[in-house]
Amino acid sequence: MDSVGVVIAFYVLSAITIVSAASIFLLRNLVHAIVLLVVVFLGMAGLFLTLSADFIAVAQILIYAGAISVLFVFAVMLTPLASRDNGNSLYAGPGLLLGGAIAAIVVVTAFDVEWNQLTGVALEQRSFTDTIEVIGNQLLGPHVLAFEVASVLLLFALLGAIVLVTDPNNEDGTTAEEEAGKDTAVGGSE
Amino acid sequence: MSTEIFGFDGVNVWVDGLVRVLLIVGFMTVVVMGLIYGERKILARFQQRLGPTRTGPVGLLQSVADALKLVGKEDLRPRNADAWTFELAPYLVFVPVFLGFVIVPFVLDWQVRILELGLLYFVAVTGINIVGWIMAGWGSDNRYAMIGGMRAAAQGISYELPLVLSLLAVAMVVEVPSDSATGESLRGSLNLNEIIAAQAEIPNLVWQPLVLIVFFIAALAELNRTPFDIPVGESEVVGGPFVEYSGIRWSMFFLAEYAALLIMSLIFAAVFLGGWAWPAGLFQDDPWPRWAQALLVTGKAGLFIFMVFWVRASVPRLRIDQLMSFTWKILLPLMFAQVLINGLVLVYDWPEIVLTVTGLVGVLVLVMAVDRAVRHPRPRPAPATQLEGEAAS
Numbered sequence: 001m002d003s004v005g006v007v008i009a010f011y012v013l014s015a016i017t018i019v020s021a022a023s024i025f026l027l028r029n030l031v032h033a034i035v036l037l038v039v040v041f042l043g044m045a046g047l048f049l050t051l052s053a054d055f056i057a058v059a060q061i062l063i064y065a066g067a068i069s070v071l072f073v074f075a076v077m078l079t080p081l082a083s084r085d086n087g088n089s090l091y092a093g094p095g096l097l098l099g100g101a102i103a104a105i106v107v108v109t110a111f112d113v114e115w116n117q118l119t120g121v122a123l124e125q126r127s128f129t130d131t132i133e134v135i136g137n138q139l140l141g142p143h144v145l146a147f148e149v150a151s152v153l154l155l156f157a158l159l160g161a162i163v164l165v166t167d168p169n170n171e172d173g174t175t176a177e178e179e180a181g182k183d184t185a186v187g188g189s190e
Numbered sequence: 191m192s193t194e195i196f197g198f199d200g201v202n203v204w205v206d207g208l209v210r211v212l213l214i215v216g217f218m219t220v221v222v223m224g225l226i227y228g229e230r231k232i233l234a235r236f237q238q239r240l241g242p243t244r245t246g247p248v249g250l251l252q253s254v255a256d257a258l259k260l261v262g263k264e265d266l267r268p269r270n271a272d273a274w275t276f277e278l279a280p281y282l283v284f285v286p287v288f289l290g291f292v293i294v295p296f297v298l299d300w301q302v303r304i305l306e307l308g309l310l311y312f313v314a315v316t317g318i319n320i321v322g323w324i325m326a327g328w329g330s331d332n333r334y335a336m337i338g339g340m341r342a343a344a345q346g347i348s349y350e351l352p353l354v355l356s357l358l359a360v361a362m363v364v365e366v367p368s369d370s371a372t373g374e375s376l377r378g379s380l381n382l383n384e385i386i387a388a389q390a391e392i393p394n395l396v397w398q399p400l401v402l403i404v405f406f407i408a409a410l411a412e413l414n415r416t417p418f419d420i421p422v423g424e425s426e427v428v429g430g431p432f433v434e435y436s437g438i439r440w441s442m443f444f445l446a447e448y449a450a451l452l453i454m455s456l457i458f459a460a461v462f463l464g465g466w467a468w469p470a471g472l473f474q475d476d477p478w479p480r481w482a483q484a485l486l487v488t489g490k491a492g493l494f495i496f497m498v499f500w501v502r503a504s505v506p507r508l509r510i511d512q513l514m515s516f517t518w519k520i521l522l523p524l525m526f527a528q529v530l531i532n533g534l535v536l537v538y539d540w541p542e543i544v545l546t547v548t549g550l551v552g553v554l555v556l557v558m559a560v561d562r563a564v565r566h567p568r569p570r571p572a573p574a575t576q577l578e579g580e581a582a583s
Contacts, residue, residue: 005203005204029272031275031325031328032272032274032275035275035321035325038318038321042318054305054307055307058310058314059310061314061315061317061318062310062313062314062317065317065318065321066314066317066318066320066350067317067347067350069321070320070346073321073324073343077340132306132307132380
């Protein structure tokens, strides 16, 4: 059986994750919601750790808690209704339907899968090995196509962002601010 | 479950964890107070002043006095500030830095934990504090704080890329002791202990000069140090995200800033200067005694910290647009090229001297790019009144 610490950690982390996730939907304040989202991400990273999935836990913190949450902050700041007391709940009906459908899929899958349940001696014989080497070999071996497709997708997203912010009337690449600033520039070339 | 700590066997895991956490907190606080004193003294020398002299012998107790004053100061909160975000932000800035100390290799076998994913863990946990900066900036309900928080986020996200790529470039070529089963020498490790042990004879400084410089620049930006102190620049945003903080919460920001400097210096010493292993590995196979290793690591970390203070005393602050174009147009392409070259050397078994040569060429390119940028500075963005279209509103 798992040690007591792991069991306690599982319940505590689950409670934190579920309570914060539920609060995100109930809060009116978008910035508070983002902070709670970070808590959810960290809680999930903790849950991954209790499963001995150290690489996924660290990646979860690095990508979701560190980067995606900041992206959300910028998105919220650019939203006109992002002031405090944002009271609109649009698309509540379709959202609930979609959420319910996803939850149903997850539950059905969880009950349908033959989980590899090990206990007692069998569990102790499965000694923990570090996962990063296996993941690396899998990603660059059998799954290299999916890996590359994901890279190309991200590259297109990057290019798309650059195209979106570039002024089409301005071919030499300088932005409108620089054009306007040229006559007031201090220093300049020698 | 039980582990071993300081030679005592069979210590409960929780007790072991508690002891290590307390040791780290104590160590961190003392060293941070020393760093603040050191920075004031060194800066004073650069500016032909004396620095603190009155409190204690040669001003040594100045930091202690400051700390006592800060603890006793009233913890104010502006009436319009958002209570939860404002109060919790200092913890979210401080705790990630503190968590980073888990993997720092002080001396051989003297660390909280040896993690297989050491470097990745370090990058991941120290990245969380950006959220804390934004919370502080937004929660203060102060325009200066808000602008500072946004700048901190933009800068932190941008400079994390060259920082991570520089660590990756080193981690991918590290030679791991050969596997006894297969007998072949493996390459690539994120484990800081293995990275240090691999540098026993030649530190990464020799193989990766460009990576070292890019890491130093990116670290300056991550630490919000001059010339990248845009989020906290007093003359622009009067202290940035922590303009409204006082007393114990403000000192937590301060503690986090210097603790981050300390941890970055220790990582620098470990990854590029060979930590406790170099140059001890040149003379004998056994590692030096612990006190000598500690002196060695302190000296290397101190070198990094002194360079940070030196740059602070010498270079003026960049503008935000200069900062962004520097990382995206100069640092990032250089790091991509370096990672590519490291990969080629790994795959085709080219001699390692290729790394040194290409690294030095990269340094030359970087210096020329900076030189050109200094001679032909980007025009200053127009004041808001001259803007047209959407940006003007």
